[in-house]
Each structure stands twice: as C-alpha cells, then as structure tokens.
Amino acid sequence: MAMPLVLQRLILHNCKITSHPGSDLRVNSEGSYLSRMDTFPKCLVCQQQFTLKGPVPYLLPCLHAVCETCVISAAGGVISCSTCQRKVNLTDTSLKRDAVRQKEIFHLTVKHRPTELFCTNDDDGNQAVCWCQECEEFLCEYCQNMHSSVKLTRKHVLQNVGSMEPTVSNFPPFCSVHKYDLLYLFDKSCKKLICARCRLDDHADHDVEELDVVADTVTKQLNHHKNELSTLQARQQSHMQSIRQGTESTDRTHNSLIETIGHTFQSLRSQLDQREKELLIDLKSQTKETKANLHAQLTTCKEEWKTCTGLLDYIAKVLFYASKSDLVELESYIGDITRNYLETAAPQTHVVPTAVFNTNSLSTLKSNISVFGAILPREVDEESVKDKDTQTDDDFMADLEKKHKMDLTELKTKIASDEKHIESLKTLTDKLNVEIRSLKSCIEEKETTEKSASKTMDVLLGVATDCGVHLLKSEVVDRSMVLKCIHLKYDKDRVNLDKAHINTEGDLVNRKSDTRPAGEGRLKKYHGTCSTAPLHRPGCPQYWEMKSRVSLDKPLTEGHLILEVGVCRGEQMDMSHCISALPSSHTMAVSLCPTHGGICRKTWKEGKHVLCLPDTLTDTAETSHTLHYGVVYDDARKKIVFIDVKENKVISTFDNVYSSQPLWPMFGVYNPRRLTVSMTLVVGSDINMTEEKKAMIVKALS
Known part of the structure; x- marks a missing residue:
C-alpha cells in the first residue's frame, strides 16, 4: 500500500526503547517490559491503535488524533476528545488528515512489524524487502532487481526494510490534474499546491511562491513557536518547583508551629496548675484562721454560760431556802452581781467570715484565651506579635x-x-x-x-x-450641564477588616485591622469597602475622585491587582474579592497585564472586559507612585466615565448604563504582601475643577 504523496514534513519519532529480536516485547529506559503495540498512537475516541492498513487518522483542533471511522460515525456530528474533554462540532470544523501521524505509523510498522509489509509495485502479495523513497513504494526481491535494472529507476536509492530510518521526503508529488507535472509551487490565495501548468491556467493572477520558500518560512515559524513554548515550559517547571518548595516549607512551618503551640499551651497549663495550688493553699490558711477564731469565741461563750448557770442555781436555792429576812439582806448583793454580769457579758452575735472565690476577671481571661495566639503570614513584623513583657x-x-x-x-x-x-x-x-x-x-x-x-x-x-457644584458650560444654564462633586464617604462599618482598614487620616489601606473587631454587616469577600450611601439616580451628573499612593515592595506577577474603583448594585458588593466580573458592575482596575507586560488600567462593563491601557508605572521593587482617577455618573444620559486626572484624559466611557436598583460606589485595595496602597477620597469642594477638566467631561458626556 503506497503512502500518500502529500507528506512533506515529519516530526522525528525518538523514544528510549530497545526491542528483543523475534519477540513482541520491548524494554523501556526503566527496564520494564512493554508490548510493541504500546508505541503506536491511539484514537482518542475509540482508543483503538492506528495501523498501516487501518482507518486514517484525522487531526483535531487540540492536536490529538481521531480515526476516520469515529469521524464518520460521530453521534450528532460532535466528537469529544477523551484527553482534554474538548468537543468539536464537525458541521463547523473541517478536519484534515494527520499526515505526521501517518508517517509515524508507517515507520513504527517498518520497525516493529515488518512482516506486515508487502510489495506495492505489482501488488503480487510478496514480502517487501526494500523501500524506494522516490517512488514511495515497497518492493519485493523480484521487483527490487527489476527496479535496479530499468534505466528510469536504476539511480533510485533503495533502503532495506530492516535498516530504514525515519526521514523526510523532499520529492514533490505529481499533480492530480497534470499527471506528469510536479507540485513544486504553492498558491497563497487558494492555499494549495500547484504545478507549473496550473500556474499558467487557473492560477495566473494568484500570489504564488515556490514550495521550498514557503516550507522554509513555515519551518522558521514552527521553530519560533517551539522556542517560545520551551521557554514557557521552563518557566512552568521553575514555577512548579517553587510551588513544591513552598509546600515543603509550609509543612516545615506547620510542624514547627505545632511544637511551638504545644510548648506555649503546656506552659500556660503549668502556670494555671501553679495558680490553682496557690489558691488552694490560701483557702486552707484562711479556713484554718477562721476556725481558730470561732473556737476561741466558743470557749469564751462556754465559760460565760457556766457562770450564768451557777448564778441561776444560787438564785433558785435562795428562793427555795431563804426566809424573808434573808431575802431582804441578799437582794442587794445578788442584784449587784447580776447587774455587773449582765453589763460585762459578751454580745450574743458573731460574724462568720465566708471565703469567696473571686472570678471578676474570669470573663476577661476567657475572652483573652479565645483570641490568644494567631497564625499570621510571614510578612507580619515578628516584633509586633511578641508580648510586651514590661507592660502589665x-x-x-x-x-x-x-x-x-x-x-x-x-x-x-x-x-x-x-x-x-x-x-x-x-x-x-x-x-x-x-x-x-x-x-x-x-x-x-x-x-x-x-x-x-x-x-x-x-x-x-x-x-x-x-x-462642590460646577457649571460645565457657562453659556448653558441647564441641569444636565451642572456637575455635582458629591460628598462620598467610606463606610467604616462595612469595610472588610480582614483585608483592609481605614486609618486615622481617613484613607483606605490594604492592610487588615488589628484594633477593631469585625461586626455584623461587614463585607467578608470584597477587599475594601463601599460608600455610606448609594448614588442619587435623578438629577445632574455626579463626580468624585480617588487619589492613591502605591509603594511596590516586590515585583508583581501575572494578574496581580493593585486597586479597583467602580459601581455595582447593593446585593453584588460582597459576591467576590473584586466586582469587575459581576453583571451590572462598571469598574476600572489597575493590575499587572500579561498582554503588555506591565501595569495597565483595565475597564470592565457588566462583567466583560472592555479596554486595556498601559500605564506609566514601572513594576520595580522599592518604587512609589501616585495614581489619581475620577468617575462621572450621569443617570440622565445613562453614562459612566472613568478619567485619569494626572494625564488629564478619558480612560473609558460606558454608554447605556441601566440598572433597576441604585448603584453603590466601590473601592478595593489588594496584595498587601507585595505593595502598599493608601486610597484617599477627594470629594466636594476639595476637587480642583479646572476648565480643561470640564471640557474633557463635556466631551465624554456628549
């Protein structure tokens, strides 16, 4: 069976595999035995291996191969690649034969299954012994002798089947229209190979170039793509290694912190046990002292009781034995003793001191224990997390x-x-x-x-x-030409304190807050905050500005955000860490752009990317920049305008801004590990409204 003539290039097949003669097994580089058929490529749909006489492989857009049988029998005209799960609609996509894999299958058959090769010259069924590259035919021993004796083919180079190596055929094929003319030209207009006679007939006015020139150009492009992909692969390999090292470092940190936490809480337990022993000793001492005092009082009371009992007994005897004259004589004596005893007798009340376990600080202690310790990122200053031993x-x-x-x-x-x-x-x-x-x-x-x-x-x-109210056109007195510099304020009660906080100067900073606890109603996902109130919908155009100071601590990597400003509906403000990709949102973000390789200003409308403008910022560590942007919201015209105040130009204008609900201004700051962002709201009369800025806004709203 002759190979198709359209094969012009071959990606050389190179695998570190040795085979054992006379065996269907081969050994890979690790020394394990594999079947020879494992080297043959498979159809990514039916998983059947391609063979020399089997269904022809076709190339999918994902560069995987599918056999002709699966292409013909595709259900609903859709093929699903089992490797990358990509679906291809055959009604919209025209598949080409995979010439490279056909050549690969050809050489794999020659190398591993030569007994399946038969003479294609006369199709006599004889075993093939050699291959003519110019004729692209297998020859048996008889045809080989004939091939070498005929004058037309005697100079052809024949390769023995057992010693064939993968090579690229540089012989141009013959034209299917003009059978004896070679296809050595390429028509760029028709995207096909042609011969010299085709060039003069149907392709006279077309852009035609020699096949060798076109092939060299394509080869250079493929080498360029190869170099770019190799560079990307090296970066990916380095990145994967960095991630693996980060994982190992995380494990080491995890084990170290487990040990540190264990030691810390063991120390606290020891201190609590010691405090418990001290309290028990104090309780025992206080109880002993109280019981000693009570015992002394009891002894004194017993003595007085005995004295009182003796006096009562004597009075009883006097009343029983004494005569009237004796009573008169003893009355004064007994009365004095009784009065003296009553005056000197100890009071019949006493206070028993009761020990109380003072737990006034227990709630504070429990609260401190509940927040004691924190797992902080490495960027946090270690001195700031150490206990101040000198402070009680x-x-x-x-x-x-x-x-x-x-x-x-x-x-x-x-x-x-x-x-x-x-x-x-x-x-x-x-x-x-x-x-x-x-x-x-x-x-x-x-x-x-x-x-x-x-x-x-x-x-x-x-x-x-x-x-803070300005007339955009002095000659026009109309509500639509009155610009109101509104007095926006950051909503301190909604700021996400895990990602940002508002400092004492009133600026929004991309650092978590350690001084104010998070309460009900705070944003949990969005890295920043919103305004205290939504924008007024009816009325004149509204305007506000943000002035941000950005200090780069480390260079940014692909996709890193710096800040975001824009508007969205109230129920959307905490659906993500940023609002750019959300419907009904209109935003401008500053981030590192993979397309331009630097820091860019990107605008988004209703979750779709609109524009990307390179900025003058440099992605260099230890550098600082000041960014100054303005936002115009015109409900009457249904427009939102983003302005670069420093460059005095409009970044982007969004038309047809419709929302069934009021829109909220949003302010986001990001990546505290690589940079510091301090965003200041410039509102009201603090805005410097120049005539040039007015003209720029009028033009954007027109």
Whole structure:
C-alpha cells in the first residue's frame, strides 16, 4: 500500500526503547517490559491503535488524533476528545488528515512489524524487502532487481526494510490534474499546491511562491513557536518547583508551629496548675484562721454560760431556802452581781467570715484565651506579635480603654461636623438650584437685564464652586450641564477588616485591622469597602475622585491587582474579592497585564472586559507612585466615565448604563504582601475643577 504523496514534513519519532529480536516485547529506559503495540498512537475516541492498513487518522483542533471511522460515525456530528474533554462540532470544523501521524505509523510498522509489509509495485502479495523513497513504494526481491535494472529507476536509492530510518521526503508529488507535472509551487490565495501548468491556467493572477520558500518560512515559524513554548515550559517547571518548595516549607512551618503551640499551651497549663495550688493553699490558711477564731469565741461563750448557770442555781436555792429576812439582806448583793454580769457579758452575735472565690476577671481571661495566639503570614513584623513583657495587663487595658475613648470622641466630633456640613450643603444646593432656574427665566424673559443677570450668575457660580457644584458650560444654564462633586464617604462599618482598614487620616489601606473587631454587616469577600450611601439616580451628573499612593515592595506577577474603583448594585458588593466580573458592575482596575507586560488600567462593563491601557508605572521593587482617577455618573444620559486626572484624559466611557436598583460606589485595595496602597477620597469642594477638566467631561458626556 503506497503512502500518500502529500507528506512533506515529519516530526522525528525518538523514544528510549530497545526491542528483543523475534519477540513482541520491548524494554523501556526503566527496564520494564512493554508490548510493541504500546508505541503506536491511539484514537482518542475509540482508543483503538492506528495501523498501516487501518482507518486514517484525522487531526483535531487540540492536536490529538481521531480515526476516520469515529469521524464518520460521530453521534450528532460532535466528537469529544477523551484527553482534554474538548468537543468539536464537525458541521463547523473541517478536519484534515494527520499526515505526521501517518508517517509515524508507517515507520513504527517498518520497525516493529515488518512482516506486515508487502510489495506495492505489482501488488503480487510478496514480502517487501526494500523501500524506494522516490517512488514511495515497497518492493519485493523480484521487483527490487527489476527496479535496479530499468534505466528510469536504476539511480533510485533503495533502503532495506530492516535498516530504514525515519526521514523526510523532499520529492514533490505529481499533480492530480497534470499527471506528469510536479507540485513544486504553492498558491497563497487558494492555499494549495500547484504545478507549473496550473500556474499558467487557473492560477495566473494568484500570489504564488515556490514550495521550498514557503516550507522554509513555515519551518522558521514552527521553530519560533517551539522556542517560545520551551521557554514557557521552563518557566512552568521553575514555577512548579517553587510551588513544591513552598509546600515543603509550609509543612516545615506547620510542624514547627505545632511544637511551638504545644510548648506555649503546656506552659500556660503549668502556670494555671501553679495558680490553682496557690489558691488552694490560701483557702486552707484562711479556713484554718477562721476556725481558730470561732473556737476561741466558743470557749469564751462556754465559760460565760457556766457562770450564768451557777448564778441561776444560787438564785433558785435562795428562793427555795431563804426566809424573808434573808431575802431582804441578799437582794442587794445578788442584784449587784447580776447587774455587773449582765453589763460585762459578751454580745450574743458573731460574724462568720465566708471565703469567696473571686472570678471578676474570669470573663476577661476567657475572652483573652479565645483570641490568644494567631497564625499570621510571614510578612507580619515578628516584633509586633511578641508580648510586651514590661507592660502589665492593667496598663494594657488602661491604654486600650483610653485609646477607645479618644477614638469615640474623635468619631462623634467628625460625625457632628459632617452632619452640619451635609445640612449646609443641602441648603446651599437647593438655594443654588432655585437661583439657577430663576436666572434662566430672567434671561429668557428680559434680554435687557442680561448683563446684570450674568453678574448674578458669576456670584452664584462662585458660591456653587465652594459647595462642590460646577457649571460645565457657562453659556448653558441647564441641569444636565451642572456637575455635582458629591460628598462620598467610606463606610467604616462595612469595610472588610480582614483585608483592609481605614486609618486615622481617613484613607483606605490594604492592610487588615488589628484594633477593631469585625461586626455584623461587614463585607467578608470584597477587599475594601463601599460608600455610606448609594448614588442619587435623578438629577445632574455626579463626580468624585480617588487619589492613591502605591509603594511596590516586590515585583508583581501575572494578574496581580493593585486597586479597583467602580459601581455595582447593593446585593453584588460582597459576591467576590473584586466586582469587575459581576453583571451590572462598571469598574476600572489597575493590575499587572500579561498582554503588555506591565501595569495597565483595565475597564470592565457588566462583567466583560472592555479596554486595556498601559500605564506609566514601572513594576520595580522599592518604587512609589501616585495614581489619581475620577468617575462621572450621569443617570440622565445613562453614562459612566472613568478619567485619569494626572494625564488629564478619558480612560473609558460606558454608554447605556441601566440598572433597576441604585448603584453603590466601590473601592478595593489588594496584595498587601507585595505593595502598599493608601486610597484617599477627594470629594466636594476639595476637587480642583479646572476648565480643561470640564471640557474633557463635556466631551465624554456628549
């Protein structure tokens, strides 16, 4: 059976396997015996091995092979690869014959099963003894002699079947249309091999190049792909080794911490046992002292009881034996003794001291035990987790209570100030809106007062600017041209304290909080916080800015996030560590980009990636950067605009922003192990609204 002529290239098959002559077994590099048939490739659907005379292999898009039988009998026209689980729809995909595997099967048959090779010259059924590469035919001994004696083929190089090696056939095949013309040209327009006569007939106006040139170009491309994949594979190997080392290091740390924790709690148990012994000794001593006092009181009381008993007995005898004259004489004597005894007798009450086990600090102790110890990442400063031996528990509690009181006082002051500021802003905003409407009416009705009205407008705009309200076009007095720099605030009660916190300056920092416990309602997944209230839907466009200071401690790796700003619905804000991939979200994120190889600004709309712009930041350790971005939300125009304030340009504009629910501004900060992010909200009158910035916003909203 002749091999197809379209084979031009062969990936050389090289495996470290030795075979035993006359046996169906072979030995691999590890010394184990394997069947020769294990070397033949298999169909990834039916798992049947390919053979020289069996079904032809076809190449799937995943570069795995499937036999012709499975292609024809595919259920529903869909083939599922058992290796990568990828499904291929044959109605949409045209499969090609796998020429490389056909050549591989050919040489594997020659090497391991030469008895299956028969002469293809005359198809006489004789055993093949050699192969003519130019004719691409197997020859028996008779045909070999004939082949060598015929003038046309006597110079052909014949290879014995037993000594054949994998080679690439460089002889061009013959044209199927012009049978005696070689296919040595390639038509780039038709993507097919042609001969010289085809070139003059149907392919005269096409882009045609010699096959050798095209093959060399393809070879260079394949070598380039090979080098790139080899480099990637080396990086993956290094990464896997690093992960394995990290796993081993984690195991060592785990065992070490088990030992440390055991020693620590054994020490605590010993201290508790010692304290128990001390308390029992104190209890025994106090009980002994109390019983001694009670015994002394009992002895004194017994003596007094005996004296009282003797006096009573004598009075009884006097009353029984004494005459009236004796009674008169003894009355004064016995009365004095009785009165003296009654006055000097000990009181009949006593207090028995009761020992009490004081557990006032028990609840505090239990609370401290419940939070004692923590498994911290290595980046945490070890000095910060050591116990301060010079500070007593009372001093620590006093300092903590003092700090909490100061924080509470400061918080109350800020709340009161913010409430007054908000109330003042609302009043001024309402007044401004009334004045603007009145001014517009005056301009339309009284042209003669235009100059005076213009002066009034300037005064009002001055007041509005102080309140964070700006007129985008001075010649247009309309709600749609009034930009409101709203007073957003971070929601401290929702910030995810396991990932971030708000410092004393009011900035959002990508570090977990160790001073405030997490309470009800806090975000658990999102790395940051939201605003205290959602955006107002009706009204003029709203604007706010974020100024972030970023310090790189280590270079970032692929996909590492730095920060994220955007908006989403309330029920979505804690569905993930970031909101970019969520529906109904509109965000801009700063992260390391694998496409551009640097730090980029990426925008996302409703969970879909929209734009990626390279930034001027360098991914170098020990460097600091300042990032300044602005966000415009226009409910009337259904638009959201992200602005780079430093570069004074629009990053991205989202149109058709619809939401059945109010949108919440979101602020995320990430990767504390590699960098430090401190994000400041710039709102209200603190925003520097230049004319250039106004023009940029007007253009984005148009």
